[in-house]
Amino acid sequence: xxxxxxxxxxxxxxSFVNKRVLDVSGNSKQDILRLCGRxxxxxxxxxxxxxxxxxxxxxxxxFLMFGSYRINEKKDSAPRLSLACKDGEINFYSCSVSFIExxxxxxxxxxxxxxxxxxxxKNIRQKIKKGKNSMVCDVLMNQNIFAGVGNIIKNEVxxxxxxxxxxxxxxxxxxxxxxxxxxxxxxxxxxxxxKKIYELKKHWQIYRxxxxxxxGFPVKIKPTGKGMRRSFYCTGCQVKYKK
DNA sequence: TATAATGTTTGAAC
DNA sequence: AGTTCAAACATTAT
Numbered sequence: 001x002x003x004x005x006x007x008x009x010x011x012x013x014x015s016f017v018n019k020r021v022l023d024v025s026g027n028s029k030q031d032i033l034r035l036c037g038r039x040x041x042x043x044x045x046x047x048x049x050x051x052x053x054x055x056x057x058x059x060x061x062x063f064l065m066f067g068s069y070r071i072n073e074k075k076d077s078a079p080r081l082s083l084a085c086k087d088g089e090i091n092f093y094s095c096s097v098s099f100i101e102x103x104x105x106x107x108x109x110x111x112x113x114x115x116x117x118x119x120x121x122k123n124i125r126q127k128i129k130k131g132k133n134s135m136v137c138d139v140l141m142n143q144n145i146f147a148g149v150g151n152i153i154k155n156e157v158x159x160x161x162x163x164x165x166x167x168x169x170x171x172x173x174x175x176x177x178x179x180x181x182x183x184x185x186x187x188x189x190x191x192x193x194x195k196k197i198y199e200l201k202k203h204w205q206i207y208r209x210x211x212x213x214x215x216g217f218p219v220k221i222k223p224t225g226k227g228m229r230r231s232f233y234c235t236g237c238q239v240k241y242k243k
Numbered sequence: 244t245a246t247a248a249t250g251t252t253t254g255a256a257c
Numbered sequence: 258a259g260t261t262c263a264a265a266c267a268t269t270a271t
Contacts, residue, residue: 002249048250064250068269077268094267096251144250150249200249205247226261230248246271257261 001063004146004192006045007115012071013043015156021054022061023084028097032081033177035059040085045115046108047147051100058100063180067095114148114188129170136172137165138225146184153209154193157183159206164240165224165231171240206232 017040024035038054040126045051050061061067068075068219070091079091107166112127125144149157149202158165160183161176172180194200208226209219209232216242217236224231 006248062251064252064266065248066250066266068268096266141250152249226249231248244265244271248269251266253263253265255261255263 001048001067002150002153002188002191003045004188004195005049006050006148007192007197008196009050009069010043010045015088015187016083017043018091019085019087020169021083021085024082024095025078026081028080030097031097032097033107034099035083040168045148046104046110047143048150049108051104053104058104060096060098061092061102062098064096068093069095109147111152112145112147114146114153114185115192119177119185121185123229125177128177128181132168132170133158134165135165135225136167136168136169137229137231138227139169139226140180140184141227141229144180148188151186152228153184153187153230154206154237155207156191156205157187158231158233159238160187162237162239164238165233169238177221182209206234208232 020039021035021037024032026032038056040052040054041052043051045068048062052059052061070076074089074091076092077093079093080095081092081097083090110116110118111123113119118224124145128139131139136158137154140149140157141151157180161179191200194203211217212219212234215234215236217234219232220235221230221232223229
């Protein structure tokens with residue numbers, strides 16, 4: 001689940017804010033019973049984290065690759081964490097649950113969350129320029145730079161910029177780095193809009209495609225970078241730049 | 244049915 | 258001591 005999906009989830013959970021947790025269950029190994037009786041003060045996301053701030057501490061949910069949730073519904077499988085409030089319940093499945101004792105505003109840097117109002121392009125450009133020998137595919141997936149960007153966004157952004165995923169940062173011009181930061185942000189908001197109307201897959205141009213929509217060349221699939229996450233790229237129009 | 248995939252943490256090995 | 262990397266975790270559509 002990528003950043004924009006977490007923003008959608010936080011919005012779907014708005015009605016739980018200012019509600020008290022009346023019942024807790026789930027197969028999480030954490031001490032989830034401490035949630036019982038606590039009041040939900042705020043629900044927001046940072047990157048791929050869902051953050052539920054309560055009156056005494058916060059809960060962090062990470063969906064990793066397979067996590068899912070249901071609001072006022074249940075799946076057949078056992079929830080990792082289930083929270084019941086007065087007028088509804090939230091069920092989280094196969095996700096990572098952890099507690100945060102500190103004030104989340106102290107430990108999360110909102111300026112690097114791709115969906116945040118505090119997103120700071122200049123700051124991101126500076127961070128990117130520190131890793132001259134990194135590949136652009138790794139930089140986009142780096143949660144300490146582009147918190148919330150996942151493999152779909154990575155592939156689509158690189159396609160839109162005509163960039164080969166293995167291009168090194170030192171081979172990009174300042175202009176290209178500026179465009180990279182801008183496009184990652186812009187595409188994430190398109191992702192958000194499309195996902196809300198269930199049209200996400202419809203707009204994929206390169207991710208899981210076999211033929212380039214721009215030039216008709218075959219799409220190459222290759223695990224790239226240190227992360228070795230799958231890159232889908234056009235063998236014709238996504239070039240490895242040399243400054 | 245086997246495979247692959249919107250991801251990260253952990254801890255062993257070097 | 259710092260880096261690297263495989264393993265673990267876990268689900269479901271194709």
